[in-house]
Amino acid sequence: MPKLDLKTAGPFIALVVVFIIGVLVNDAFLSSGNLSNILARSSFIGIVAIGATFVITAGGIDLSVGSMAAFISGCMILLMNALMDTIDSMVAIIILAIIASLGIGAVAGLINGLLTTKAKIEAFIVTLGTMGIYRSLVTYMADGGTLSLNFTIGDVYSEVYYGVFLGLPYPVWVFLAVAVIGYVLLNMTVFGRHCFAVGSNESVARYSAINVDRVKTATYMLQGVCVSIATIIYVPRLGSASGQTGILWELEAIAAVIIGGTVLKGGYGRIWGTVVGALILTLIGNILNLTDAVSNYLNGAVQGIIVIVAVYLQRGAWRRD
Amino acid sequence: MSDENSKSLTLSVRKLRKSFGPVEVLHGIDLTLRGGEVHAILGENGAGKSTLVKILAGFEQLTGGELRISDDSGNSKRIDVWNNAIAEQAGVVLIHQEFNLAEQLTVAENIFLGNEIKGRVFLDKKTMRSKAQEYLDILRSDIDPDASVDQLPVSAKQMVEIAKAQAKNARVLVLDEPTAVLTQQESQVLFELIDRFRKEGVAIVFISHKLDEIEQIADVITVLRDGELVGSYPAADLSKDDMARLMVGRELSSLFPEMPEVPVAAEIVLRVDNLLLQGNSAPSSFELRKGEVLGFSGLVGSGRTALMETVLGLRKEAKGNSGCVELRGERVDFKQLSTARDKGVAYLTKDRKDSGLLLGKGLTFNFSLFSLHKISKLLIDTKLEKIAFEKAIETFDIRMKDRSIAAGNLSGGNQQKLLLAKILEAEPSIIIIDEPTRGIDIGTKSQIYCFIAELVASGHSLILISSDITEVIGLSHRVAVMYHGEISGVLEGNEIEEHEIMRYATGLKNKLSYHDQLESGISNAKA
Numbered sequence: 096m097p098k099l100d101l102k103t104a105g106p107f108i109a110l111v112v113v114f115i116i117g118v119l120v121n122d123a124f125l126s127s128g129n130l131s132n133i134l135a136r137s138s139f140i141g142i143v144a145i146g147a148t149f150v151i152t153a154g155g156i157d158l159s160v161g162s163m164a165a166f167i168s169g170c171m172i173l174l175m176n177a178l179m180d181t182i183d184s185m186v187a188i189i190i191l192a193i194i195a196s197l198g199i200g201a202v203a204g205l206i207n208g209l210l211t212t213k214a215k216i217e218a219f220i221v222t223l224g225t226m227g228i229y230r231s232l233v234t235y236m237a238d239g240g241t242l243s244l245n246f247t248i249g250d251v252y253s254e255v256y257y258g259v260f261l262g263l264p265y266p267v268w269v270f271l272a273v274a275v276i277g278y279v280l281l282n283m284t285v286f287g288r289h290c291f292a293v294g295s296n297e298s299v300a301r302y303s304a305i306n307v308d309r310v311k312t313a314t315y316m317l318q319g320v321c322v323s324i325a326t327i328i329y330v331p332r333l334g335s336a337s338g339q340t341g342i343l344w345e346l347e348a349i350a351a352v353i354i355g356g357t358v359l360k361g362g363y364g365r366i367w368g369t370v371v372g373a374l375i376l377t378l379i380g381n382i383l384n385l386t387d388a389v390s391n392y393l394n395g396a397v398q399g400i401i402v403i404v405a406v407y408l409q410r411g412a413w414r415r416d
Numbered sequence: 417m418s419d420e421n422s423k424s425l426t427l428s429v430r431k432l433r434k435s436f437g438p439v440e441v442l443h444g445i446d447l448t449l450r451g452g453e454v455h456a457i458l459g460e461n462g463a464g465k466s467t468l469v470k471i472l473a474g475f476e477q478l479t480g481g482e483l484r485i486s487d488d489s490g491n492s493k494r495i496d497v498w499n500n501a502i503a504e505q506a507g508v509v510l511i512h513q514e515f516n517l518a519e520q521l522t523v524a525e526n527i528f529l530g531n532e533i534k535g536r537v538f539l540d541k542k543t544m545r546s547k548a549q550e551y552l553d554i555l556r557s558d559i560d561p562d563a564s565v566d567q568l569p570v571s572a573k574q575m576v577e578i579a580k581a582q583a584k585n586a587r588v589l590v591l592d593e594p595t596a597v598l599t600q601q602e603s604q605v606l607f608e609l610i611d612r613f614r615k616e617g618v619a620i621v622f623i624s625h626k627l628d629e630i631e632q633i634a635d636v637i638t639v640l641r642d643g644e645l646v647g648s649y650p651a652a653d654l655s656k657d658d659m660a661r662l663m664v665g666r667e668l669s670s671l672f673p674e675m676p677e678v679p680v681a682a683e684i685v686l687r688v689d690n691l692l693l694q695g696n697s698a699p700s701s702f703e704l705r706k707g708e709v710l711g712f713s714g715l716v717g718s719g720r721t722a723l724m725e726t727v728l729g730l731r732k733e734a735k736g737n738s739g740c741v742e743l744r745g746e747r748v749d750f751k752q753l754s755t756a757r758d759k760g761v762a763y764l765t766k767d768r769k770d771s772g773l774l775l776g777k778g779l780t781f782n783f784s785l786f787s788l789h790k791i792s793k794l795l796i797d798t799k800l801e802k803i804a805f806e807k808a809i810e811t812f813d814i815r816m817k818d819r820s821i822a823a824g825n826l827s828g829g830n831q832q833k834l835l836l837a838k839i840l841e842a843e844p845s846i847i848i849i850d851e852p853t854r855g856i857d858i859g860t861k862s863q864i865y866c867f868i869a870e871l872v873a874s875g876h877s878l879i880l881i882s883s884d885i886t887e888v889i890g891l892s893h894r895v896a897v898m899y900h901g902e903i904s905g906v907l908e909g910n911e912i913e914e915h916e917i918m919r920y921a922t923g924l925k926n927k928l929s930y931h932d933q934l935e936s937g938i939s940n941a942k943a
Contacts, residue, residue: 279795283795284792284795285788288781288784288796291781296771296774298770302763302765303786303838304842305785306752306754362774
């Protein structure tokens with residue numbers, strides 16, 4: 096293992112800096128309510144970004160995650176509302192919806208994967224296409240408006256987002272679990288090694304007896320499942336889905352991955368970096384909310400600057416190697 | 417224009433040195449190229465020929481010594497800044513081993529690529545087309561200037577390269593292994609051309625491994641060995657034996673270890689029967705026996721790698737293929753390399769940098785990539801991995817500054833040893849080795865030959881693809897020769913000799929013995 100270098104420590108240092116800025120800006124920042132709110136909100140993008148870490152490490156890109164989240168939300172809501180008439184147990188309905196959600200996520204990922212590997216279309220184009228398709232499908236399903244979850248189910252389901260365990264909201268625990276599993280999968284298993292190898296050089300991977308297509312497809316499926324998990328904890332938050340759900344998630348997820356030190360051209364990925372990247376993005380939004388110095392409307396601009404600076408620093412560190 | 421055409425040029429280098437990072441690959445070379453002379457540069461793989469000509473053509477920068485140009489009137493000047501653009505301006509043109517053509521453009525467009533003739537605003541396509549036709553006529557070539565380059569056969573592509581050199585008004589024409597991809601007849605056409613250029617006062621640098629060709633056309637021969645200048649000699653003073661001796665610098669036999677005999681009754685471990693490759697009409701058949709090294713010789717592009725990659729499932733066989741592959745008598749159809757690996761067949765690629773190693777990744781990462789299944793259940797056992805790697809470092813004598821460097825920072829020889837270690841870690845019993853010593857120093861070469869001998873002695877079976885004929889002769893029990901995608905002969909015993917191999921490799925001889933034998937075998941069986 097290499098010693099602590101700027102590449103590894105950079106995102107963590109940045110997180111500390113942003114955190115200190117937060118403390119300086121407003122006393123309310125350190126309140127336990129605010130902190131757990133930050134953690135819970137960062138979990139959506141964070142979980143999606145962990146999936147994206149695999150896709151990007153293996154040399155791909157998935158732009159469809161935001162639309163996919165909206166589409167899965169829509170499907171879950173429609174399914175749960177429909178099951179109200181036939182099944183009495185709210186919990187059973189929710190569990191069925193969760194299973195369906197995971198299935199849709201996996202299949203959506205599989206489609207992205209097969210189109211890139213078997214049909215040999217660039218991932219950027221494939222996922223740009225599916226992005227449009229899912230976005231349009233959810234708008235169609237909602238008839239241009241909003242799909243709302245039945246209140247009775249919503250009350251039961253809201254526990255998944257608002258419930259607390261050991262002082263932390265459930266979404267934070269889910270985020271943590273996904274991160275730990277992601278870390279183990281990427282760094283300690285054959286599949287993880289294969290992701291690194293495929294992203295570094297597909298030809299070498301092929302000649303090393305790695306089934307490149309299968310590895311790439313698996314990363315897209317993993318991404319789909321992550322989107323589905325994020326959706327499962329997102330739906331009870333608002334209890335609705337529309338054409339506006341999950342907008343720009345793909346860019347925030349990719350930004351979190353890049354800030355975390357994963358290389359966009361593939362071959363090198365870091366799960367903890369991604370987690371930190373997601374936290375930084377959420378923190379910035381939160382701090383802008385708490386201060387008058389910079390308008391909250393400039394959130395996107397600040398995030399954009401952070402991404403560019405992060406990549407600039409990464410490249411610099413790259414050259415010094 | 418015509419004035420310039422008549423001018424000849426002398427290009428010379430003195431005490432030329434070239435280092436890549438800390439490694440010096442050329443150690444003080446003197447060389448003088450005179451107009452009207454064909455200057456052959458001779459040397460083994462890795463002797464530094466390609467680096468030298470790249471420096472002459474300005475693709476690489478020299479790191480020591482000087483470069484001078486003098487014209488007809490004897491004005492000699494030292495060149496301080498030398499890059500590809502300046503070199504071409506001066507009339508020094510290199511024709512690469514792998515051609516440098518834009519495949520999607522037409523012949524005429526390629527000839528004037530980067531050298532376009534402009535009208536007032538737009539390109540003057542008409543003039544370019546008619547000029548291109550002119551150049552092609554001079555070459556007595558019937559290539560259509562409007563043809564798309566990707567549709568042309570290799571020999572025609574080479575013609576286009578030469579026409580392109582003409583368009584640049586070449587005074588020094590450097591040909592890096594131009595005949596490697598040509599048939600005998602095509603080579604003769606090229607030699608006639610070279611002769612004509614010579615008469616026009618062009619200085620020609622000619623790199624080839626084929627001593628016959630050098631004897632035929634060279635005026636001056638410069639021999640390099642391991643980056644050192646052995647000497648420059650008038651071609652008339654050297655016999656082919658002299659050339660080989662100067663090139664190798666020692667008796668050839670000492671380089672190769674004693675190879676154990678293959679028992680007559682040795683089991684056939686791999687049989688390829690009438691396998692049809694993509695883009696080829698004739699099917700291929702061969703057999704590999706236990707404990708044998710079966711050499712595969714042939715010119716570049718003769719289909720050796722394609723054949724092996726098809727056997728291994730890295731390439732699809734041709735549609736309508738009715739042939740098959742048998743492993744120890746059992747019929748197999750590898751759809752992907754992992755299946756082959758799990759059945760004990762491994763392939764060492766010839767492209768160390770492009771498909772062999774992940775240059776940006778660590779040594780252990782690379783080492784275990786092909787055999788991860790051996791050291792992992794749910795998770796990878798990194799302790800086992802480390803132990804195996806340390807053992808491999810010892811066995812294969814992989815030398816490095818420290819364990820944490822990336823594979824790309826190893827020297828070429830050590831990269832090759834790491835690649836060999838990576839492949840053998842999967843414990844294959846049949847190993848297909850493709851160009852195992854390309855671009856490797858002589859010391860590592862002989863180490864690799866020893867590994868090969870040890871593998872065979874311990875019951876492994878090897879297929880050795882190599883463009884280095886001495887290597888094939890020195891290591892193989894039998895030699896299969898390929899020509900234009902088919903096996904033109906399998907040579908045994910006394911037939912394994914350089915000239916005989918070349919005859920099969922160039923299509924002069926073709927026994928297709930396997931095919932016939934198989935057919936007669938089949939008809940015998942029927943009878």
